[in-house]
Structures are given as structure tokens and as C-alpha cells.
Amino acid sequence: xxxxxxxxxxxxxxxxxxxxxxxxxxxxxxxxxxxxxxxxxxxxxxxxxxxxxxxxxxxxxxxxxxxxxxxxxxxxxxxxxxxxxxxxxxxxxxxxxxxxxxxxxxxxxxxxxxxxxxxxxxxxxxxxxx
Amino acid sequence: xxxxxxxxxxxxxxxxxxxxxxxxxxxxxxxxxxxxxxxxxxxxxxxxxxxxxxxxxxxxxxxxxxxxxxxxxxxxxxxxxxxxxxxxxxxxxxxxxxxxxxxxxxxxxxxxxxxxxxxxxxxxxxxxxxxxxxxxxxxxxxxxxxxxxxxxxxxxxxxxxxxxxxx
Amino acid sequence: xxxxxxxxxxxxxxxxxxxxxxxxxxxxxxxxxxxxxxxxxxxxxxxxxxxxxxxxxxxxxxxxxxxxxxxxxxxxxxxxxxxxxxxxxxxxxxxxxxxxxxxxxxxxxxxxxxxxxxxxxxxxxxxxxxxxxxxxxxxxxxxxxxxxxxxxxxxxxxxxxxxxxxxxxxxxxxxxxxxxxxxxxxxxxxxxxxxxxxxxxxxxxxxxxxxxxxxxxxxxxxxxxxxxxxxxxxxxxxxxxxxxxxxxxxxxxxxxxxxxxxxxxxxxxxxxxxxxxxxxxxxxxxxxxxxxxxxxxxxxxxxxxxxxxxxxxxxxxxxxxxxxxxxxxxxxxxxxxxxxxxxxxxxxxxxxxxxxxxxxxxxxxxxxxxxxxxxxxxxxxxxxxxxxxxxxxxxx
Numbered sequence: 277x278x279x280x281x282x283x284x285x286x287x288x289x290x291x292x293x294x295x296x297x298x299x300x301x302x303x304x305x306x307x308x309x310x311x312x313x314x315x316x317x318x319x320x321x322x323x324x325x326x327x328x329x330x331x332x333x334x335x336x337x338x339x340x341x342x343x344x345x346x347x348x349x350x351x352x353x354x355x356x357x358x359x360x361x362x363x364x365x366x367x368x369x370x371x372x373x374x375x376x377x378x379x380x381x382x383x384x385x386x387x388x389x390x391x392x393x394x395x396x397x398x399x400x401x402x403x404x405x406x
Numbered sequence: 407x408x409x410x411x412x413x414x415x416x417x418x419x420x421x422x423x424x425x426x427x428x429x430x431x432x433x434x435x436x437x438x439x440x441x442x443x444x445x446x447x448x449x450x451x452x453x454x455x456x457x458x459x460x461x462x463x464x465x466x467x468x469x470x471x472x473x474x475x476x477x478x479x480x481x482x483x484x485x486x487x488x489x490x491x492x493x494x495x496x497x498x499x500x501x502x503x504x505x506x507x508x509x510x511x512x513x514x515x516x517x518x519x520x521x522x523x524x525x526x527x528x529x530x531x532x533x534x535x536x537x538x539x540x541x542x543x544x545x546x547x548x549x550x551x552x553x554x555x556x557x558x559x560x561x562x563x564x565x566x567x568x569x570x571x572x573x
Numbered sequence: 574x575x576x577x578x579x580x581x582x583x584x585x586x587x588x589x590x591x592x593x594x595x596x597x598x599x600x601x602x603x604x605x606x607x608x609x610x611x612x613x614x615x616x617x618x619x620x621x622x623x624x625x626x627x628x629x630x631x632x633x634x635x636x637x638x639x640x641x642x643x644x645x646x647x648x649x650x651x652x653x654x655x656x657x658x659x660x661x662x663x664x665x666x667x668x669x670x671x672x673x674x675x676x677x678x679x680x681x682x683x684x685x686x687x688x689x690x691x692x693x694x695x696x697x698x699x700x701x702x703x704x705x706x707x708x709x710x711x712x713x714x715x716x717x718x719x720x721x722x723x724x725x726x727x728x729x730x731x732x733x734x735x736x737x738x739x740x741x742x743x744x745x746x747x748x749x750x751x752x753x754x755x756x757x758x759x760x761x762x763x764x765x766x767x768x769x770x771x772x773x774x775x776x777x778x779x780x781x782x783x784x785x786x787x788x789x790x791x792x793x794x795x796x797x798x799x800x801x802x803x804x805x806x807x808x809x810x811x812x813x814x815x816x817x818x819x820x821x822x823x824x825x826x827x828x829x830x831x832x833x834x835x836x837x838x839x840x841x842x843x844x845x846x847x848x849x850x851x852x853x854x855x856x857x858x859x860x861x862x863x864x865x866x867x868x869x870x871x872x873x874x875x876x877x878x879x880x881x882x883x884x885x886x887x888x889x890x891x892x893x894x895x896x897x898x899x900x901x902x903x904x905x906x907x908x909x910x911x912x913x914x915x916x917x918x919x920x921x922x923x924x925x926x927x928x929x930x931x932x933x934x935x936x937x938x939x940x941x942x943x944x945x946x947x948x949x950x951x952x953x954x955x956x957x958x959x960x961x962x963x964x965x966x967x968x969x
Contacts, residue, residue: 287454289602289698290687296606297683301676301833304656308829313659322664324727324825339482341568343739346900347476348564350742352557353908354472357749358464359550360915361705362539364756368922369536370543379919381547386912388554392561393908399565402901402958436723440670443716450709463705471712475742478719482735535702535762 349396356389412455418448435481439474446470460535578868581608582694605697609686617839618648624885631889652832660828663726670724675830678717678837681710685844690765692857692870703764704756707848708749711803714841715741718812718822721834725825733821736896737812740802743900744809747907748799748845751792754918755783755852764848768856780862782855787940788918791948793853795911797883800849802903804842806884808891809899842884843877850876898959906955913947 363382370378422444429437446469453462542550576583585608589601622637622644629636637644662671688703690696700706715738722734756762759770773781783789802809813821823834850856854876857869894902917940924936 285598286698286700288599289606290684292599292602293606293684293687293697294680296610297680298676300610300683301679304829304833305672305675308656308658309660311656312828313657315659319664321661324663324665324725324730339479339735341483343479343735344476344483345564345568346739346743347472347479348561349904350746351468351472351476352561353746353750354468355553355557357746357753358468359542359553360750360753361756361762362460362535362542364753365536365760365762366539366543367757367919368760370540371922374544377547378543381543381550384551385554388551388558392558396561396565397905402897402904436667436670440720459700459702460705463702463709466709467705467712471709471715471745472742475715475719475738478738479735482723482731535705 345396349393352389352392356386359385408455412452415448415451415455419445419452422448435484436478439477439481442477443470443474446474457534460538578693578870580868581692581870602697606687609691609697610683613686613840613843616843617836618652620839620843620881621651621835622647623881624888627882627885628889631886655829655832658828660830661825663825665726666825667724667726670720671825672830674717674721674724675826675833675837677720678714679833679840681713682837682840682844684710686840686847688764689844689847689851690768690856691847691873692868695857695870696765699763699765702762704752704762704767704848707764707844708745711841711844712745714803714837717837721826722822725822727825729818729820730822730824733812733818733824736818737805737822739896740805740809740812740899743903744799744802744907747795747903747911748803750908750911751795751799751914752852753911754788754792754914757915757918758783758922764851764856768851768858771855772858774862780855780858780860782853782858782860784853784855786921787937787944788914788921789853791910791914791917791944793849795907795914796849796853797880799903799907800842800845801884801887802899803845804838806842807888808893811893811896811899842881846877846880846884847873849880854880901955901958905958906951909951910944910947914944917943 360382363378367378422441425441426438426445429441446465450462450465450470453459453465585601585604588604589597592600625647626636626644637647640646640650662668685707687698688696688700688707718734718737718741722730722732722737725731755767759767761767761770771780771782775781779785784793805812813823818824823831826834850873855872857873859865859867859869859872920943921936921940924932924939927936
């Protein structure tokens with residue numbers, strides 16, 4: 277068997293594990309719906325639970341834009357991490373031959389990202405007290 | 407087995423992709439977002455079948471993890487009920503179709519020129535992440551640095567858009 | 574290599590041997606999967622009990638002790654209770670997403686266990702990009718939380734879900750970044766290679782685990798803090814802050830769906846604890862060379878148990894944070910510190926080539942200073958950015 281084939285074969289157990297996990301979770305849910313108590317439903321019982329008060333307005337309110345900023349910062353760093361992983365794997369191999377390249381490329385990347393990070397910080401992305 | 411899985415994932419990708427933009431049952435943006443997640447996951451499955459394991463993991467990590475969260479936060483900024491009531495304008499529909507057609511033509515032209523599949527080798531099995539990193543930090547160092555600029559622009563844009571709220 | 578060490582591998586081989594050769598790989602994979610699910614399912618039951626027992630003792634009470642000897646059958650009683658509860662779905666809920674959310678949380682978590690090496694030759698699947706796979710399946714939990722919170726059409730659920738997602742994405746960055754130094758010095762994304770890189774001994778038999786280096790110690794602490802937040806555990810349990818938002822995104826869940834959420838959360842905690850053991854605590858290696866005769870899976874279990882106990886201990890000790898404290902702590906403190914930790918790891922590798930006597934303590938102190946000073950400065954900056962502590966005026 278050629279090695280690339282065996283790499284792919286390793287994902288077959290992953291697929292099987294996913295199937296087993298789905299079966300397990302769905303099975304327990306089915307069991308609970310069979311064994312579970314079934315009482316009479318009423319409009320009051322099926323209302324969303326908001327501490328016993330009747331819900332006012334719609335269930336989904338609009339959110340602060342600050343969540344959006346946090347998500348954007350997360351994407352920034354997530355993409356950095358995606359590049360850091362292959363960088364880290366290559367670190368020991370390349371530090372001997374091309375130390376400037378391996379350090380310089382990541383340092384340049386990070387400096388630019390850090391400008392964005394500092395900018396968001398200075399603009400008060402995390403000042404939630406108001 | 408492999409061909410079977412390929413057709414399964416490809417069909418899932420296409421089906422979910424269509425359901426993202428044209429769901430006949432609901433116009434709820436959250437439902438569209440959920441189908442987008444399914445599209446992304448089945449795309450990752452296609453990457454695995456192409457031996458691009460690193461790319462598959464990154465596809466899920468970045469798109470299903472990070473970009474999806476951003477989309478959901480944006481959706482939660484909107485008034486969903488108003489979005490569902492809104493009628494599609496005829497002019498917007500025509501323009502949208504024209505844009506989609508233009509992109510489709512461009513894609514077809516590119517694919518026809520690229521003579522895909524010729525001279526490609528399967529990714530080396532051992533240490534594909536290692537090779538990818540080596541190429542990225544030597545041959546493609548400049549595009550790599552430019553990515554950081556794109557991200558910086560995105561960050562500044564976000565801060566400027568939300569500035570009214572912040573200060 | 575003693576027989577006891579490989580007993581599970583041996584059992585797996587014998588069991589697979591009964592089947593024709595063509596399906597043997599599949600059979601051994603199924604056996605490994607079944608083993609992992611059985612062990613960690615039991616572990617879930619035991620941990621819920623242990624958590625309540627330990628918390629009870631720390632709060633000067635007994636904890637559950639009625640069902641069975643020492644309350645040992647309590648998890649069973651809980652399971653029966655959850656199974657027989659009525660499943661209530663509010664009429665305004667999005668039924669499909671409401672049903673799918675617990676599944677989306679629990680199913681990917683099981684996948685994360687597949688890549689962890691539990692002992693010598695004992696990892697279910699050996700993936701090239703193992704650690705990336707681990708984090709990729711972990712990102713499904715954010716989605717599940719959103720589905721649960723949004724589909725319930727309840728304001729508390731939505732607020733809880735949004736808090737939870739903001740928290741999870743903020744702490745995923747330091748979690749993933751704190752791993753990078755380990756990868757730098759191991760040079761691989763495969764968890765078995767990372768364990769093997771920690772498998773040698775120095776100073777007459779002391780193990781060369783990553784935690785014994787300055788960057789490893791800092792990395793482990795960063796990783797554990799981020800892991801606590803990722804699994805929504807106290808002191809970072811404000812998505813479920815019951816005094817403000819009922820139960821957060823779990824408000825509209827009852828019956829076994831609720832139990833599945835708990836299963837998912839605990840399994841997520843186990844997975845990330847297993848990863849901490851693998852990355853920083855030497856995986857299944859013994860701490861001293863003369864202890865190598867003890868089976869490797871015992872060492873993994875012992876370290877795993879110790880870390881779980883640590884999580885429970887932290888839960889009993891610390892009060893819950895506020896949302897702004899939480900976000901500031903991650904973005905202003907943990908993220909910069911974990912980036913500086915990369916430099917420390919690079920310095921550690923570079924000083925490894927030094928050749929003069931008594932180099933080891935000097936090298937250690939130098940690298941420790943490289944991380945300790947930024948820790949101090951960032952801590953002061955964080956304190957400056959936060960509102961001053963509240964002043965209490967007591968009545969005379």
C-alpha cells in the first residue's frame with residue numbers, strides 16, 4: 277500500500293467514530309423520548325421561561341456591536357495561528373540554514389497584526405463599562 | 407469507496423450551497439448560516455479526499471469556527487423579522503443574476519484555460535504540513551506578508567464601522 | 574516493556590485476530606473506538622460524582638452519600654432520572670435547531686479523543702495534523718452553543734449564548750497559541766511525536782517533560798486557564814451565571830437533551846485535559862526513569878486525574894468573573910503573554926547550544942526571566958485598564 281493511501285485510510289476510523297457518536301447521542305435521545313414522562317401540554321407550560329413572567333417582545337433581541345469587534349479580533353489571531361503552526365513545525369529545521377528568513381517572515385507578519393490589535397485596543401474595543 | 411465518498415461530499419457541498427442562498431422553506435438568515443456550515447464541512451471532506459489534511463483542518467478551524475461566528479454576530483446585529491418581511495426588488499434581482507452570471511463565465515474561462523489535473527502529483531504523505539510551511543516561508547514569503555496587510559485593513563474597517571458605538 | 578504495559582494493545586490484537594485479515598484494521602479501529610467511548614463515558618459518570626464529593630468536602634459537607642455505598646451509584650440514579658424526565662420544547666422555538674444543538678455539541682467532542690495517545694502504542698488514530706484536527710473539531714462547540722441559544726427564542730438563552738461564544742472565541746486564541754512553543758521544539762503536529770520528544774531522561778533519571786522548562790511551565794498555566802474558560806467552568810462559568818441569566822443557553826433544555834449538554838461539556842474538559850497531559854506533562858511517560866516499569870497508561874491516567882482534581886479545586890476556590898474582566902484578561906494579558914512565550918521557546922532552543930559548565934541553571938533562570946518580566950508588566954497594565962476595586966462603606 278502506498279503511504280499516501282494509508283494516510284487517507286486513517287480517516288476512515290474518524291468517519292466511523294463520527295457515525296458511532298451520532299448513533300449513541302441519537303439513541304439516548306430516542307430512549308429518553310420513549311421512557312420520558314409525557315404530561316399534558318398547555319400554552320402556559322410551553323411559553324419561553326423568563327423567570328415566571330410573560331415574555332415581552334421577541335425572543336431574539338439585537339446585540340451590541342462590540343461582539344462583532346471581538347469576533348473580528350478573533351479572526352485576526354485565528355489566521356495568525358493557522359500560519360504559526362506550519363511555521364512552528366519548520367522552526368527547528370530552518371533555524372540552522374535561514375534564521376533571518378524564518379524569524380523575519382513571522383516577525384513582519386506579527387508586527388502588522390499587532391498594529392491592528394493595538395489600534396482596536398486603543399479605540400476601546402474592550403471597554404464594556406458604560 | 408473513495409469515489410463514493412467524493413460524490414457524497416460533492417453533492418452535499420452543492421446542495422447545501424444552494425440552500426444557503428435559495429432555501430424554498432424559509433428566508434431566515436440563521437438557517438442559511440447553518441447550511442453554510444454544512445457546506446464548509448463537506449468541503450473539508452473533499453480536501454481530505456485530496457490528501458490536503460492540513461487544509462481540511464484549517465478550513466474547519468477558520469471558516470466553521472471563526473468566520474461563522476463573525477457571520478452569526480453580524481446576523482444578531484440585524485432585525486431578523488424585518489429581513490424576513492423584506493421583498494426582493496426586481497432591479498436587485500436582475501443585477502444579482504447578472505453578477506452571478508459574470509462570475510460563472512469567469513470561472514468557466516479560468517477552468518478551461520488551466521487544463522486542470524495535468525502534471526499534478528499527489529501531496530507527499532509524510533509531513534505535508536512541513537512541506538507547506540517550507541514553501542510558504544521561502545518561495546511565498548511576500549504573499550504571506552501581504553496577508554497581514556489585508557487582515558490589518560479588515561481590522562481597521564471593523565473599528566471604523568463600529569466607531570460611533572465605541573466613543 | 575512489561576506485559577501489563579501492552580495489555581490493552583494485546584487484547585485488541587487477539588480480538589481482531591478472530592476476524593479475516595481483510596477486515597482486521599477496521600475491527601481494531603472499532604475496538605479502539607468502543608474502548609475510548611466506554612472508558613470516557615465511565616469517566617464522565619465518575620467525574621460528576623467526584624466533583625460533587627470533592628466540592629462537598631471543600632465546603633465542609635458530605636456531598637452525595639445516599640445512593641449505594643458512599644454514594645457511588647449516584648451517577649446511575651442521575652441518568653435514570655434524566656431519561657425519564659419530560660422533554661419540554663417551547664412553542665416559539667426553532668424545533669430543528671433546538672433538537673440538533675446537543676448533538677452538534679456531543680458528536681465532535683468524541684472525535685477529539687481519537688488522536689490522543691493514552692499509552693505506549695495506544696492512540697486510536699495516528700493523524701499527521703493531529704493537533705489541528707483536535708482544535709478543528711473543538712470549534713464545533715461554539716456553533717452548538719449558538720444553535721441552543723438562538724433556537725430557544727428566549728432572551729436569557731440568547732444572552733447566555735452570546736456571552737458563551739464571546740468567551741470561547743476570546744480564550745481559544747491563548748489556548749491555541751500556548752501550544753505553539755511545544756510544536757516549535759518537537760517539530761511535528763503529530764501527538765505521538767510530541768510525546769516521544771519528551772521521552773528522554775536527564776539529571777540521573779528525571780524526565781524531560783515540557784513543563785520543566787520555563788516556556789513549558791508558562792505554556793501549561795496559560796493552557797489550563799484557557800481550557801477552563803473554553804469548557805465554561807468556574808471561575809469562567811458566566812454563560813451559565815444562574816443568578817443573572819437563569820441557566821444561559823441551557824434555560825429551555827430539559828430531560829436528556831440537558832444531560833447531553835453536560836456530557837458534551839465534561840467530555841470537552843476531558844479532551845482538553847488529555848491534550849494538556851500530552852503536550853506539557855510528558856504524555857504517558859514516567860516522571861523518573863526508575864518508575865518506567867509502571868504501565869504507561871497508568872501514568873496517563875494519573876496525570877489526567879490530577880489535572881481534573883485541579884479543575885475541581887479551582888472551581889471550589891474562585892468566584893465568578895464579570896464579562897469585561899473576562900475579555901480584558903484574555904485579550905490584554907493572556908494573548909500577549911502567549912506570544913512572548915514563543916520568543917522564550919526560541920531563546921531556550923538557542924541557548925541549548927551553549928557549551929560551558931553549570932549552564933543548565935543559568936539557562937533556566939534567563940528564560941524564566943524572559944517570561945516573568947512581561948508577566949509583571951502586563952499584569953500592571955491590565956490592572957491599570959480595569960476599573961478600580963469597589964469601595965465598601967459599612968454601617969457603623
